[in-house]
Amino acid sequence: MPFHDSEFGLLYMNRDRFDFNLHFEQLFFSILPCTLFIVCSLWRAITQSRKPSVVYAPIFQLAKLGAIITYVGLQIALLIQVGMGSFHITRIFIASSVVNLVAALAMVMISYTDHNRSPRPSILLNTYLFLTLLFDIAQSRTLFLLSESTPEITYSAVFTTSLAVKIVILFLETKSKNKWITWDRDEHSPEETSSIFSLGVLSWLNSIFLQGYRSTLSMDDLYPLDVALHSKQLHDRFLANMDYSKLKGDSYGLVKVLVKTLLVPLLLPIPLRLALLGFTFCQPFFIEKLLDHLSRPEIEANVGYGFIGAAILIYLGMAVSAALCWYLHHRMRAMTRSILVTEIFSRATQARIGADDHNAALTLMSTDIERIRLGLRMLHNVWAGVIQAALAAWMLYIRLGLVFLVPIGVVVVCFTLLGVLVNFTGDSQRAWMTGVQKRVGLTATVIAGMKNLKLSGLASTVSSFVQKLRVEELAAGARFRKIFILAAMLGFTPMLISPPLTLAFTRASLDTSKVFTSLAFLMLLTNPLSQIFTSIPELVSGIACIGRIQAFLECETRHDFRQVLSDRKKNLNFTEIEADTGSSEIETAPDSTMISIKNGNFGWKENVFVLQDINAHIEKSSFTMVVGPVGSGKSTFCKTLLGEIPVSRGSVVLSMRCPRIGFCDQTAFMWNGTIRDNILGFSIYDEKRYDSVIQATALSVDFAKLTQGDQTNVGSDGITLSGGQKQRVSLARALYLESDLVILDDVFSGLDADTELHVFQRVFGPGGLLQQRRTTVVLCTHSVRFLPFSDHVIALGDNTIKEQGSFKELAEQGGYVQSLGIRDSAGGDGSEAVSETAASKERTEAQKDAQGSPDGSPGAEVNLDDPNRATGDKAVYKYYFLSMGLLVAFCCFFLAALWGFFTNFPTIWLKFWTDDISSETRSHSHAYYVGIYALLQVSALISLLLLGITLFIVSIKRAGANLHHDTLTTLIQAPLSFFTHTDTGVITNLFSQDLNLIDTELPDALLNTLFCVFQALGQAAVMPTSSAYLAISYPLLAVLLYSVQRFYLRTSRQLRLLDLEAKSPLYTHFMDTVRGITTLRAFGYISDEVSKNARLLNRSQQPAYLLAMVQEWLNLVLDMIVMILAAVLTTLAVRLHSNSGFTGASLVTLMSFGESLSGIVIYYTRLETSIGAISRLKTFNATVKPEGKEGEDMVPPENWPQHGSVELNNVSASYQ
Known part of the structure; x- marks a missing residue:
C-alpha cells in the first residue's frame, strides 16, 4: 500500500490490519508533539541562559551533542528523500519532515543549555524523546507495512535508523550528572538531580526506604530539603506580592496572595491531572469494547493481544500520571506551609507587647496549618471531578438517553444540601479552633508556670479548668464533625442511589454490555462527586483557617514612636x-x-x-x-x-x-x-x-x-x-x-x-x-x-x-x-571586694x-533503639479501644463489615439480572431486580451513617476526654524534676499536635481503614467470578501486598514520628521568642530569630515532605499491582472466552479495587502513624511517676494546728 493511499480519513484503521492511519500518525504523533517541543524549547533556552553553570562534564556533553547531530543528519536525509519526489507524498508528509528537522535542531539547543545549567537531566528533552519514541515505533511499523517500492522501503529504513539513534540519545540524556556537579552533594537532595523517569516512579526514594527498613532513622539520615522548598526564598516571593494595605477588608486577600505567589506550582499538576482523567475515562470504553468482543462467537487473536496491551497502557498511564501529579501537588502544599508559618512567626515578632495574640499564633502555626494542608489535599480532584462527572453524564446520555438526568438530579439535590451545610462549616470550624486555641494556650501557660502553680497549691484547680475547656472544645468540634458526617452522606448518596434509580427509570433495552458500561460511567459520574462532597468541607475548613491567619496578620503591630x-x-x-x-x-x-x-x-x-x-x-x-x-x-x-x-x-x-x-x-x-x-x-x-x-x-x-x-x-x-x-x-x-x-x-x-x-x-x-x-x-x-x-x-x-x-x-x-x-x-573608691563569706x-x-540541674540537652530524649519506632506496638490499639469503650469498638467493626457486603454484592446481583434479561423467559420482573438492588444500596448508606456517628461523635467524645484527663493528671502530678528535664515544647506538643491527631486524623484513618479492608475483601470475592484461575494468584497477591506494606511501613512510621518530633523545636522556639520579644527587639536579634525559625522550619519540613512522597510511592506500587491484575484478568478473558456478565462485574470491580488496596495500606499506615499519638500519651502516662508517694502524706486532725512551730533539721532538697 503506498504512503499516499491513506489520506482519506485520519481516524480510519488500516485495511486488514490492526493499525493507525499514516496521516493520523503524522499529525498527532509527529507534527503536534514536535511543534509543542519547539515552542517550549525556546522558552526553556531563554530561562536557562540566565542561570549559572553547576555541571562540568565536557566529554559527556560532546558525546550527547554528537548523537543529536547524527540524528539531525538523518532527519536531513529524510527531508531530502521527501523533497526528491521519488515516491508520491502529500503536504502533511512534507510538513511532518520539516517540523521533525526543526525539532532535532531544537534538541541541540536544549541539550547544550541544560547540560551545564541544570543539575538534573533535562525534563523537557527527556519527556519529548520518550513520547516521540513511542510514537515513532508506531510510525515505523506503519511505514514498513505500507512500503511497496524501493524508495519507500529506503525511507522506512532511514526512519527506523533515526529511531535507533533516538534511543541512544534518550539513554545518554537520562544519565545522571550527579558526579559532575560542582556543588556540595551532602547539602542537596537526590531529588534535585533526578530525571523525569526517576521522579515518575519515585526511585529517588530507594535509599531512604532501604535505610528505614534496615535500621532506625534519625533526622540526620533524611535527605536535605530541596532548595526550591526553602522557607526564605519562598517567603521573599510572598512578601513581593503582599500589600497589607489592600489585605484589610478583603476576606480572601491572603488566599489571593498565596495563589499569586504559588501560581506556577499550583498550575503544574493540571496537565498531569488531565492526563489521569483521560486514562481514567479509557476504562469504561475498554470494558464496553471487551464485552462486545467476548459476546462474539469467534475472537481474533490479534485483537485479543490488542486488548491486553490496551489494559497495560491504560493502567500504567494512570499509575505514572497520578504519581507525577501528586508529587507536584505535595510540593505546593509544602510551600504553602512554609510561607504561612514563616509569615506568622515574622508577624508575631512585630506584635505589640501586651497584645494577647501569642497563644493564638501558636495554634495557627500548629493546628490551623495542619487543617490547611488537609484542606488542600484534594484540591485538584475538585475541578477534575466536575469535568469527569460532566463527561460521564454525556456518555450516559448517549447510551441510555434522557435517563442520564436522574443521577444529575440526585447530584444537584445533594450539592444544594451541601451548599446549605457549607454555610455552617466556617462558623463551626472557627468555634472549634477557638476552643482549641483557648485550651492549648492555657495549657502552655500552665506548663511554663508549673513551679509557681505547685507552690501556690493551685495546680489541681487549674487542672479542672483545663479539663473543662477540653470538654467544651470536644463539644464544639462535635458540631463540625456532624456537618462532616452529613457531607460524607451526601457524597456517597449519588454513588449508591443513582445506579438503582437510573436503571429503574431507563426505557432503553438493557444487555450485559450496556448495563456494566453504564455502571462504569455511573461510577465515573458519582465517585468524583462523592470525593468533592467530602473534600469541600475540608477545603472550606482550610480556607477558614487561612482567614484566621489573615485576621492575625491584620492585627495592629508595634509602632516605634522614637x-x-x-x-x-x-x-x-x-x-x-x-x-x-x-x-x-x-x-x-x-x-x-x-x-x-x-x-x-x-x-x-x-x-x-x-x-x-x-x-x-x-x-x-x-x-x-x-x-x-x-x-x-x-x-x-x-x-x-x-x-x-x-x-x-x-x-x-x-x-x-x-x-x-x-x-x-x-x-x-x-x-x-x-x-x-x-x-x-x-x-x-x-x-x-x-x-x-x-x-x-x-x-x-x-x-x-x-x-x-x-x-x-x-x-x-x-x-x-x-x-x-x-x-x-x-x-x-x-x-x-x-x-x-x-x-x-x-x-x-x-x-x-x-x-x-x-x-x-x-x-x-x-x-x-x-x-x-x-x-x-x-x-x-x-x-x-x-x-x-x-x-x-x-x-x-x-x-x-x-x-x-x-x-x-x-x-x-x-x-x-x-x-x-x-x-x-x-566619695569612696569603690574598690572593696566581696569576700567568699x-x-x-x-x-x-x-x-x-x-x-538538681540537668546536665544534658533539653527535651525528652528520642530512643532511636526502640524497635517500636519501626514495627509499632499493638498494645496501643487496646489502650485506644479501651479509652473509647469496647462496645463502641465492636460496633465499628460490625458496621464496617456490613458496608463491605452491601457495596459489593449488588455487582453480583446485576450479573443475575443481566443473565435473566438474556434468557428466553424472564424469571422475575424489572421491578423485582431494581427493588432489591436499591435496598442493598440504601443499606450501605445506612451502615455508613451509623459508622460515622459511632466513630466521629461517640468515639472522639469519649476517647478525647478520657485521654486528655489521664495525660493532664499525669502532668499535674509530675515531680518538678520532670519539668527541669523536659522541654515545654515537647510537653505542649502532647496537648496540641497529639490531641489534634486523636481528634482528626486518627478516627478518619480508622474509619477509612475499616472501609477499605472490608470493601477489598468483598471485591476480592467478586473478581474471580469471571475466571476461577484469577483466584490462584491471590496467595501470591497476598504475599506481595504483605511485603510491600512491611517494606513501606518500616520507613513511613518512622518518618511520621520524626515529623511530629521535628515540630517540637519549632514550637519551642516560637514560644521562647514571643515570651522574650521585648528583649529580642532591644538586642536587635529579630532578624537572627527569623533566620533560626527558617532553619527549624526547613528541618521540620524534611520528614513531612518525605512522608508525603513515600505515600505516593506506595500508591504507585499498588497501581502497578492493579495493572498486573488488569492484564491477567484481560488475558484470561480473551484466551478463555469468559462469560461476559462475570467479566463485566470483575472489570467494574477492578476499577475501584486499586483504590481499595491503596486505601488499605495508606490508611493503615496513617492509622499506624496517627496511633503514635496514643503511644506517646500512653508512654507519658506510664513513665512519668507522680511526685506523691504512698504513705508520705499525713492527714492532720480537724483542729490542727492549735499552736506550734516549724523546725528543719539537716534537710537537703534538690530536683532529683
Missing part, C-alpha cells in the same frame, strides 16, 4: 521647624544628650496614661537611676525608652541610631539552651569579653559548682536556675552585647545584699565594666542605696516625674529622694540549684 535626631532634622522643613516647639530644642540640644523626652504621655490603653507630662534628658555615657514606689511606672519608663509602649504622646528622640540596646526585663528572659547560649545570644564568642562579664556578674562561682559549667541547660524559661541566677545571666547577656546604651529593669531582684553589692561595684561602680566602656546606662531599681553613685536620678510618682537631677541636688530639696534617708557615700548565701543557693 525618632532619631539626624532623621528628624532631615525630614522637617523650615515651616515645621518654626511651628514645632520641640524642633527648636532639637536644634539647640547639646551633643551630649543621648535620649530626650518632651511632653511625653505613655500608657498601655488608649487615653489611660501610666506616665504623664514626662520631660527628661539622659546624657551620653551617664549612669541614670530611676526610682519610685511600687506601681509608679518604672517598667513603663524602661519600655518607653525602647519604643515598646502602644499608646504614646509627645516625643522621644535619640541622638543616634541604636540598633542594639542591652536590656534586662523585670522578669528575666531565658532561652531554652545552655547558660553560655543565653549569654552570647547571636553574638560571636570573644573569650576575653566573656570572662570579664561572668566575673563581673559573679557567675564564675556558679559555673564552678555545676557539673557542666556554662554548658548546663537552663530548661524552659530557665526553670533549672534560681531567680538570682536568672537575673545575673540576663545581666551578663546585656553586658556581653556591644552596645552604647543599656537599659536595666530591676536587675537586683532575687539577689541577696552581698551579691547585689558585688555586681553593682563590678558593673556600675567606679572602674566597673560599663564605666570603662563609657556606656549610657538607665537603671530602674528598688535598690536605692546605690543612688549616690549615679550621675542622674529620676524619681517617679503619681504617674509623672516627681523630681530629677543629681543625687546631691535632690538630697537637699526635701522631696522623695531626701525622704529615703540615704547617706552620700559616693559575704557572698555565701547566693553561692550556697547556686550550689543547691546545681545539684
